[in-house]
Amino acid sequence: MTRLLATTAAVLAAAAVGIATYAAVAGGDGKTVVRQVTVSAGEPTASTTPLSVTSVYNRASKGVVEITATAGSQGFGSQGQRSQGSGFVYDAAGHVITNQHVVEGADSLSVRLWNGATYKATLVGSDASTDLAVLKIDAPSSVIHPLALTDSSAVQVGQAVVAIGSPFGLEETVTSGIVSALHREMTAPNNFTITDSIQTDAAINHGNSGGPLLDLNGKVIGVTAQIESDSGGNDGVGFAIPSNTVKSIASQLISNGDVKHAYLGVAIATTPGGVRLTEVRPGTPAENAGLETGDVITAIDGQAIGNASALTSAIDAKRPGDAVELTYKRGGDAKTATVKLAERPS
Numbered sequence: 194m195t196r197l198l199a200t201t202a203a204v205l206a207a208a209a210v211g212i213a214t215y216a217a218v219a220g221g222d223g224k225t226v227v228r229q230v231t232v233s234a235g236e237p238t239a240s241t242t243p244l245s246v247t248s249v250y251n252r253a254s255k256g257v258v259e260i261t262a263t264a265g266s267q268g269f270g271s272q273g274q275r276s277q278g279s280g281f282v283y284d285a286a287g288h289v290i291t292n293q294h295v296v297e298g299a300d301s302l303s304v305r306l307w308n309g310a311t312y313k314a315t316l317v318g319s320d321a322s323t324d325l326a327v328l329k330i331d332a333p334s335s336v337i338h339p340l341a342l343t344d345s346s347a348v349q350v351g352q353a354v355v356a357i358g359s360p361f362g363l364e365e366t367v368t369s370g371i372v373s374a375l376h377r378e379m380t381a382p383n384n385f386t387i388t389d390s391i392q393t394d395a396a397i398n399h400g401n402s403g404g405p406l407l408d409l410n411g412k413v414i415g416v417t418a419q420i421e422s423d424s425g426g427n428d429g430v431g432f433a434i435p436s437n438t439v440k441s442i443a444s445q446l447i448s449n450g451d452v453k454h455a456y457l458g459v460a461i462a463t464t465p466g467g468v469r470l471t472e473v474r475p476g477t478p479a480e481n482a483g484l485e486t487g488d489v490i491t492a493i494d495g496q497a498i499g500n501a502s503a504l505t506s507a508i509d510a511k512r513p514g515d516a517v518e519l520t521y522k523r524g525g526d527a528k529t530a531t532v533k534l535a536e537r538p539s
Contacts, residue, residue, distance in 0.1 A: 243353065243409035243410070244409050244410065244411060245409075246355055246367065246369045248411075249355045249407055249409060249410075249411045250355065250357065250367045252411035253340055253355075253357060253405065253407055253411045254307060254357055254365055254367070255306075255307040255338040256281050256282045256307075256338040256339060256340040256405075257279065257280075257281050257307070257340075257357045257358065257365070257404060257405060258279065258280045258281060258282065258289055258304045258305060258306055258307075259277065259278075259279060259280075259304070259305040259358075259359040259362075259364045260277065260278045260279065260280050260289070260291050260295055260296070260302065260303070260304055260305075260314070260328070260403065261275060261276075261277050261302070261303045261305070262275070262276045262277075262278070262295060262296045262297075262298075262299035262301075262302050263275045263299060263300055263301045263302075264276075264298045264299050264300050265300065273300075276295060276299070277295075277359065277362050277400055278291055278292060278295030278296075278358075278359070278400060278401075278402040278403045278404075279291065279295075279357075279358030279359045279400065279401055279402060279403045279404030279417070280295075280304070280328070280403040280404065281340045281403075281404065281405045281413065282337055282338055282339045282340060283327070283339060283340070283443060284339050285334065285337055285339055286329075287329055287330045287331060287332055287337055288317065288327050288328070288329055288443070288447060289304055289314065289327065289328040289329070289330060290325065290326075290327060290403065290416060290439060290443060291325075291326050291328065291402070291403030291416075292324050292325065292326065292402045292403040292416065292418055293319040293320060293321050293323075293324045293325055293326045293382060294324055294382050294402065294418075295326065295402050295403050296316060296319060296326050296328070297319070297321075297382070299316070301313070302314040302315070302316060302328060304328060304330050305364065306332065306336055307336075307338070307365070308336055310332070310336065312330040312331065312332050313330070314328040314329060314330050315328065315329050315330075316328055317329050317446055317447060317450060318446035318447075318449070318450040318451050318452070319446070320442050320445075320446065320451070320452040321381060321382045321383040321385075321539070322381050322383055322385045322387075322452070322454050322537065323381060323387055323434060323438055323442050323452075324379075324381050324382055324387065324418050324434060325416065325434060325438075325439060325442045325443065325446075326403075326446075327443055327446040327447055340405055340407075340411075340412070340413050341411075341412045341413065342412065342413045342414075342436040342439060342440050343408060343410070343412035343413065343414055343436060344436070344437065345389070345391065345414050345415060345435035345436040345437045345438075346389075346435075346437060348372055348375065348391060348408070348414050348435075349372065349375075350371075350372050350373070350374060350375055351371055351372060352371060352372050352408065352409075353369065353370075353371055353408075353409050354369065354370060354371060354372055354393055354395055354406055354407060354408060354409075354414065355367060355368070355369045355395070355406075355407045355408075355409070356368050356369070356370075356393070356395045356396070356397060356401065356404060356405070356406050356407070356417055356431075357404055357405060357407070358400065358401040358402075358403075358404025358405075358417065359400045359401070359404070360396075360397075360398035360399065360400040360401050361398060361399060361400050362400055363400070368395045368396035368397070369395055370393050370394040370395030370396070370429075371393065371394060371395075372391055372392065372393055373392045373393055373394045373430070374392035375389070375391060375392070376388075376389055376390075376502060377389075377390040377391070377392050377432060378390060378502060378505075379418065379419055379432050379434075383539060385454075385537065386505055387418075387434055387438070388438075388502050388505050388506050388509065389435045389437075389438070389502070389506065390415075390418075390432045390433065390434060390435065391406065391414065391415045391432065391433040391434075391435055392430065392431070392432055393406060393431050393432075393433065394429045394430065394431070395431060396427045396429075396431075397417050397420050397427055397431030398420070398426060398427050399425075399426075401417045401431075402417065402418060403416060403417070403418075404416070404417050405417070406433040413436050413439070414433070414435070414436050415433030415434055415435050415436055415439070416433055416434045416436075416439055417431060417432075417433045418432055418433060418434050419431070419432045420432070453512065453513050453536050453537075454509065454513070454536070454537035455508050455509065455511040455512055455513050455515060455534040455535075455536070455537065456477070456478065456508075456513065456534060456535045456536060456537035456538065457477065457478055457479050457508050457532065457534060458473065458474045458476075458477020458478055458479040458480065458535070459471075459472060459473050459474065459477070459479045459484070460472035460474075461490075461501045461504060461505070462501055463499075463500040463501045463502075464489060466489060466491060466522070467489040467490050467491040467498060467499070467521070467522070468489065468490045468491075468498055468500065468501050468503075468504045469487065469488070469489050470484060470485070470486055470487065470488045470489075470490065471486065472486055473485055473486050473488075477535065478532050478533055478534055478535050479532065481532075481533075482519070482530040482531065482532040482533075483530055484519070484521070484530060484532075485523065487523070488521045488522070488523050488528075489521055489522045489523075490504060490519055490520070490521045491520050491521060491522060491527075492519070492520035493507045493508075493517055493518070493519055493520070494507075494517055494518050495518070495520075508534065511534055512534075513534055513535055513536035513537075514533065514534065515533075515534050516531055516532065516533050516534070517531070517532050517534065518530070518531050518532075519531075519532055
């Protein structure tokens with residue numbers, strides 16, 4: 194079972210004794226699915242002298258924040274729901290990255306910085322399809338310490354990583370481990386797929402949601418989001434949204450306040466020689482272009498497609514309204530179809 198990692202606690206009336214309970218925040222049945230995807234390895238990272246975990250912490254910890262999201266609260270003494278997660282400062286303008294599931298449904302948001310100061314935050318935008326959100330705080334430049342993102346396509350299995358966040362509300366907690374696998378697929382809060390997710394054995398727990406996963410140069414390679422766990426706690430299998438996805442989504446949210454994803458309208462599975470369409474949904478671009486369940490897609494715009502993750506990534510790289518040429522096989526015959534992609538439904 195995989196779990197989203199925000200920490201939740203009931204906000205009781207002022208006269209009552211506060212009792213915090215920690216639980217996963219998830220939509221639907223509270224379960225998400227992580228799939229293994231086989232793809233070619235990325236290029237090695239540039240050769241640099243790695244830092245110690247202590248040095249990474251000293252370099253990056255001032256950029257890590259704790260986020261509190263309150264929903265249903267209408268003033269002192271009223272009841273409401275409070276969720277707590279992590280995040281990090283993205284730029285000098287005071288933008289903060291976190292998970293969408295940390296801030297979903299919140300009436301008010303606050304960000305606690307490294308020096309203990311807390312600032313009211315506004316939601317710039319969020320994207321349930323990638324489980325990312327951008328907040329904005331108005332804080333002095335002297336206390337704003339942005340973290341740099343690095344190229345997640347260069348991350349390698351076995352490389353050392355460091356996670357910083359607020360598990361169970363314990364701010365400024367650091368854990369370390371390795372990248373234990375690459376190219377995993379996570380299910381986002383709205384049930385779409387987050388591709389190329391990074392798997393790590395660094396200890397990740399509830400409250401780590403939205404915090405950075407760092408390389409030994411102190412740069413962000415991903416945003417921690419989910420764990421695989423039967424117990425509900427850390428079992429040594431955590432997942433992070435890759436930094437390349439973070440960069441793309443954050444730039445769109447900051448510029449436009451939202452993200453528009455391209456949509457083909459199929460369910461897919463990897464099969465020898467390509468990607469089989471296990472479902473073609475009614476009224477979608479795929480159906481309109483004549484695609485049928487059982488067709489096997491072998492290329493998009495002339496580029497070979499070997500697995501489901503590659504097709505998903507190729508569509509994700511497009512925008513609604515773009516036209517793509519799909520090469521596919523049906524009953525042994527090779528065919529092509531030009532598909533005008535739509536906007537992904539919520």
